[in-house]
Amino acid sequence: MLYICIIITNKTHKIMGACNFDNLVVIKGKAKDAYNDAVEDALYDDGHDPYNGTISTTDGFRMRKDNPRFGTKAFEAWESKVMDDLSKRECVCVEITGAVATRIKNRRGYKGRKGIGVFYFFGWASC
Numbered sequence: 001m002l003y004i005c006i007i008i009t010n011k012t013h014k015i016m017g018a019c020n021f022d023n024l025v026v027i028k029g030k031a032k033d034a035y036n037d038a039v040e041d042a043l044y045d046d047g048h049d050p051y052n053g054t055i056s057t058t059d060g061f062r063m064r065k066d067n068p069r070f071g072t073k074a075f076e077a078w079e080s081k082v083m084d085d086l087s088k089r090e091c092v093c094v095e096i097t098g099a100v101a102t103r104i105k106n107r108r109g110y111k112g113r114k115g116i117g118v119f120y121f122f123g124w125a126s127c
Contacts (some may be wrong), residue, residue: 017088017127018127019053019125019126020122020123021053021122021123021124023038023042023120023121024118024120025037025118026105027117030117031061033117034093035121038121042055043056051127052127053127055121057089058089058091058123058124058125061092061093061123062090062093064092064094069098069100070094070120083122083123088124091122092122093120094120095117095118
């Protein structure tokens with residue numbers, strides 16, 4: 001995972017102590033389980049500082065279903081537009097499905113397993 005914090009505003013943003021983040025989570029369960037897992041990992045890796053710049057500083061998440069296919073230029077443009085409308089500590093979740101999800105699950109060792117979800121979280125974290 002890559003965390004980027006910069007001072008000026010351009011394609012990668014920092015707004016008043018906020019850093020953009022993204023997490024791709026493959027897990028048996030639903031989006032809430034994936035979010036909780038990502039938060040626990042962030043707390044373990046980066047500590048309990050409320051300004052650590054990770055998903056753990058967000059106030060929950062909102063599901064979005066109006067996205068283009070994950071991994072395309074259209075998705076990147078959509079994500080950038082959504083980021084422009086988010087505030088500090090906001091997180092968005094997209095469930096990845098279809099062939100893209102199958103490829104991601106296979107790469108992570110979940111080939112053929114049932115009930116495995118692929119979730120992509122992105123937003124603004126406090127830093």
